[in-house]
Amino acid sequence: MRILLAGLLAATALPVTAQPTQDPDARIAALRTDALSDDMAWRITEDLTTEVGQRLAGTEAEARARAWAVRRLTAMGFAKVRIEDFPMPVWQRGRESAELVGPYPQKLVVAALGNSAATPASGITAEVVNFPDVEALRAAPTEQVRGKIVYIGHAMPRTEDGSGYGVFGAPRRQGPTVASQKGAIGIVIRSIGTDREHRNPHTGVMNFADGATPIPAGALSNPDADQLERILARGQRPTLRLTLESTVNQGRSGNVIAEVPGRDPNAAPVLVSCHLDSWDLGTGALDDAAGCGIVTAAAKRIMDAGMPARPIRIVWFGAEEVGLFGGLDYRAKYGKQPHHAIMESDFGADRIWKVDSRLGKEREAEARRLQRMLQPLGIVPGSLTETEGSDIGPMVADGLPGAALSQDGTRYFDIHHSPDDTMAVVDKKQMQQNVAAWTTAVAVLAGPVEARPQPTRRRAR
């Protein structure tokens, strides 16, 4: 019913932006301006995080999210709405706690990292041995680590481009493996998060390297890491009781796919994407319901304005957080087919400050036009030879053409993977700038948006 109504409205009130007489740049500028008062991205983000909440990959909650997504994308009038599912191992947290039993008995706030081994219900108890970073742990003699619980500090700084996540994410990605290889019975790291005052831990996935025995691995909130470091700085040798229960089962995830038809149905599509799954501690508003809201609102705006030259393919990937399962499934099915451009929004919803692209030398004019059309939004031109994305990362590595709209990540890692990732931290005004940027980019890349061809009336028989 809502589809029919939307179609009717589109037919009766054809937006000015689709008038074929207008200059193409002026049409895109009008779409861009309209998108600055967008409400759709916010509504998708709010509705998904409210009506589903957290949606950990492979769980019943993520399946509810897929069903929700199909209903919403269908109601919005997109074509070919479908789920493409796939099997995956599903790690889920259970009860968890951390407690110093000496010399200063007190509780600390901890969350298990994804794929942490489970402790017994009574926990594990051992002396904490302190390392400033993974390199120091690697350099430590085995006898210093064996039988202990490793702690790694290595506080991550804020940066606009979020690049600190690389080197400062090492304690989470490599720390557990190195600790295990040296005989540690567990590991706690300082959260890979840039907030300093809030007692919320940041989780995230890690994988033990081949041959490393899985051990329990958790993240302390930043204030709890400070507390442990203060105790260590007093020359004490604290003993920690760590309880991290968890389970692993086989389950299914899936990608939700929808399309905006193009005037040339055989043209290579523009892929706009996000991920539907979230970590389990928050409701995944910034990571990544917002991304789904933004790219979907942009595609809807193009569709409402008329018909682009090329199809737009919307993908809400499943199971990104725990290993890009959705991106890899899509790549296996579609990665050899031509794509005009692949793009993903997965870095929150704060203002976009930079555009990168890699469309190829022969499409430099298109890439420069993309840069130029984004400048009125305060977006600086970046690389013409590099692009990026999370789920689409493997296809970017394969060499598919693409573009990337970089959000301001200054506060992104204050919130990332923590219980604080809820609607309360989404900034609507900045999200609207994202929708305007995405609408502009998709309008450029999907080709001129023109009035939808009128359906031929059936003659009376």
Next chain:
Amino acid sequence: MRILLAGLLAATALPVTAQPTQDPDARIAALRTDALSDDMAWRITEDLTTEVGQRLAGTEAEARARAWAVRRLTAMGFAKVRIEDFPMPVWQRGRESAELVGPYPQKLVVAALGNSAATPASGITAEVVNFPDVEALRAAPTEQVRGKIVYIGHAMPRTEDGSGYGVFGAPRRQGPTVASQKGAIGIVIRSIGTDREHRNPHTGVMNFADGATPIPAGALSNPDADQLERILARGQRPTLRLTLESTVNQGRSGNVIAEVPGRDPNAAPVLVSCHLDSWDLGTGALDDAAGCGIVTAAAKRIMDAGMPARPIRIVWFGAEEVGLFGGLDYRAKYGKQPHHAIMESDFGADRIWKVDSRLGKEREAEARRLQRMLQPLGIVPGSLTETEGSDIGPMVADGLPGAALSQDGTRYFDIHHSPDDTMAVVDKKQMQQNVAAWTTAVAVLAGPVEARPQPTRRRAR
């Protein structure tokens, strides 16, 4: 050993501020300036919150805090250091969780309020019925509430003087009683806290009125309250499973008392105070380790500068949070004795912006001098007929003379009674301004600080 050393240093390097030839105002000004680089208050606050951590009233942790306090106050060279203990009922939280089981299944973050009734281990499950404030709940027909779990919103705003805590604290103080009287089986309130983005609930004490059956009562974090309100705003009737385990036992708390001798040992003392206990969710850095740090550093600065006319009595009250037990015990023992002034620091450590006092008409000159000496710290003169304090509140009500240094409370209730109350939120620069203000106030009220009388040398026998 540290005491002897401190005494030696005081004797060999008598501060310039204690030179009897100086003008009294100038001596106080010098003490004030020195205190702006104070490190003692920070050290007391950091050491207490690190080496003890949380110290819920009546628990083993609070007893450890008292032992710690006696060691520290003795080492600092104060006189008559002692514990005065008393019995009290001790409520302690156990496992707690809140989960919407329909229509949108998801977990919410909750903390039991102090004195909440315990649920069974399997929790209680009922429909949530929504009220904007306590008055609306009071006005509701019983049949609307019976058998349900009440929710009360009523979001508290930030104010400099913290006065929102009065009327916006009503859901916590009266909500559970009113809900119980109307037959509710439980209640969850929006946290009485002014942060909006962090998923940390604010606990606090409440007491069921006579005749009201205790029911389970918890506080949701502000983002979780927003989430519940969004669901209610969609016209849904959410069902909540609430688990709040807790225990009540008899225990003991106590006040820790120390003194700075005055030149006239019979003069009425100046009481400077704080509370040693904290809520159990954070480490009670702002509430109220900082208060103990500030008043104790001020007293120590006076003591190191010489000897005041009147004794200074330092009290670190026990069991403030759960019902002013320490203040009432002190009042029962000392409340009929004359006090020159009673004061307490229990509102964090952000800058002091106002001084109130109630010293009596005949001491107006002293009160005005107090105002004048504080002005260089940016402190505005307040009332001459009103003062306040938490533990000392009953004695203020009895009419004892006193003064109050009001901290800027703008962000105090962002943190108050939540897991975020740790060293990470203490601002050292502002804390130093507090120490300077307290040193000034105590120097004015305890009378001129003069060189300590030299001990008479014993003659050789």
